[in-house]
Amino acid sequence: MNGPFxxxxxxxxxxxxxxxxxSGAILPLLFFLSIAMLYPFAVGPNPTLLAKTGGGIVWIAALLAAILPLDGLISRDxxxxxxxxxxxxxISEEWVCAARLIAHWLSFGPLLILACIPAAALLGLERQTVGLLMLGLLAGTPGLAAVGLMIAALTASLRSGAALAGLMLVPLALPILIFGAGALARSDPATLGFAGAISLxxxxxxxxxxxxxxxxxxxx
Amino acid sequence: MQASLSATDLACRRGDRLLFTRLSLVVQPGEVVQITGANGTGKSSLLRILAGLLAPYAGKVTRHGDVGLLDENPALDEHLPLGKALDFWRSVDGTPDTLVAHGLEPLMDVPVRFLSTGQRKRAALARLDAQGPDIWLLDEPLNGLDSDAAADVGTMVDAHRRAQGICVLASHQPFPLDGVRQIDLVGFAP
Known part of the structure; x- marks a missing residue:
């Protein structure tokens, strides 16, 4: 079984x-960075406001970027x-989906975590916030990938499955967002444990x- | 172990429609069965039931041996050159890098999405041939093929039959092979 896997x-x-x-690996990355770039234009270049709210925006950007690869993730095959x-x-469907989950996370998760550094520079985030963000995304993105895979499979045979998948991800990813971004508000890495547990x-x-x-x- | 395939009292329902009922079938090793019938009588559904991909509405299927299915989906990555796309299945099946016949040699560097219907069918046949299962289930194997390629399919099935393999094929066209048992699905319509 190892060989086929x-x-x-x-x-x-x-x-x-x-x-x-x-969508490929580059599109979610650019999407993520463009949200971080647009935000200061929308709310104004107030450094205090940006530093206070920027972390939350990065989380929202990551969540939305995780929607992009869902189209075709399961339906194409x-x-x-x-x-x-x-x-x-x-070869069981479960086995195929386990491989797909790993590949799906690898195709967007690590890149988004690394992209936190330029995103943080765009938003003027503090060093400690960036650390919590990257740790948080490390804990949260596997969960986002898992929710995405389930939704992609559930909507694979539907005609407008891709659009529906994007909409369904939002409520289901909420717990990850609450605990992942919550760590920023409280400056408490312990909250990330919850995000990690939900992900697992x-x-x-x-x-x-x-x-x-x-x-x-x-x-x- | 000898390959065998049998079905007892099969019925198939798609949506609200009962397609066929009380279909029983025993295929011996070295036997080729052709399922005929008009469009929509359930030929493809029957093959998917025999393959175990679709649950019958009633009845039971017993099969011994590996099953290979050829249908309208070639299961080859569209963006890859044909050679690479076939290599994936060769790697999954653990089969050696055998000679690929079926007139595909000049096409190995061509991405699958540029292939014609008939060329895709040949590619899928090559995939099935390399997989080498005991039971072949062929859904409209002659669709899109020219007369030479159709004759090749006949030869392939004949070789498989001689090797004590089983073949069930669904086609509304005459199959270019002698000694094929015909089953008309119209006789099993409810």
Whole structure:
């Protein structure tokens, strides 16, 4: 089973990074940075205000950027018969989704965490805030990836699935946002533990929920 | 172990419509069965039920051996050159880098999205051939193929039959092979 898993992961990474499936790795990154760039134009160049609210904006930008790769994350392979062929070879949907989850996170998570540094410079954030932001995104983005994967699987067979997926991510990602961005307001890294715990739970559940959704879509 | 495929009292429902009922089928090793019937009689659904991808509305399917399915989805990455796209399945199936026939040699560097319907079908056949399963389920294998390629498919299926393999194919066209058992789905309409 090890062999196919690595082969699947390699294919998923190649497809997700280059944008053959979904948006590719660069688009969410640019989207994330452009929100950080637009915010000072919208609220004015008041350094105190920016330093106080900038961290929250970075979190919102990360959440919205996580929506971009969802289009085609699952639906493309469902349409082109990949999931059928995997099933016939005894590779379960859960197994495929586990590989997809890892590749999905790798294609946007680490880049967003690194992009916090230029985003923080644009917003004039303090060093301590940047540290909490990066730690928070490290704890939170796996959860965002897991929620995204589940939603992408659930909406894969729907006609306007991509738009719906974006809308569904918002409420489901709320707990991660509350605890992740909450750490900034209270300057307390302990809150990040909650964000990390929610992420872990979502990561554990996602391959099973997504796998079941794909099987249900096939019957439809 | 010998490959075998049997179905007992199958019924298939899609939406509100019952497509066929009380369909029983036993396929012996080395046998080729062609499912015929007008469009919408449930040929594709039957193949997906036999493959285990779709649950029958009633009845049971028993199969021994690996199953390979060829349908309208080639399951090849559109943006990749054909050679690379086929390499993915070769790596998943753990099959060696065998000679790819089916007239595909000049196309190996061409991205899959530029291939015609018939060329995609040939590519999917090459994928199935490399996978080498015991049970072949072919849904409209001749669609989009020219007469030479169609004859090649006949030869491929014949070789598979000689190797004690099983083949069930759904097609409304005559299949270029002798000794094919025909089953008309119209006889099983409710």
């Amino acid at each position: 690595l082969t699947l992961l390699r294919r998923d990474l190649r497809n997700l990074l280059t944008g053959a499936h979904g 469902l349409e082109t018969g990949f999931f059928d062929q995997f099933r016939l070879r005894g 739970l979502l990561v554990a559940v996602a391959p099973f929920a997504a796998g079941a959704s794909i099987r249900a879509a096939r019957e439809g």
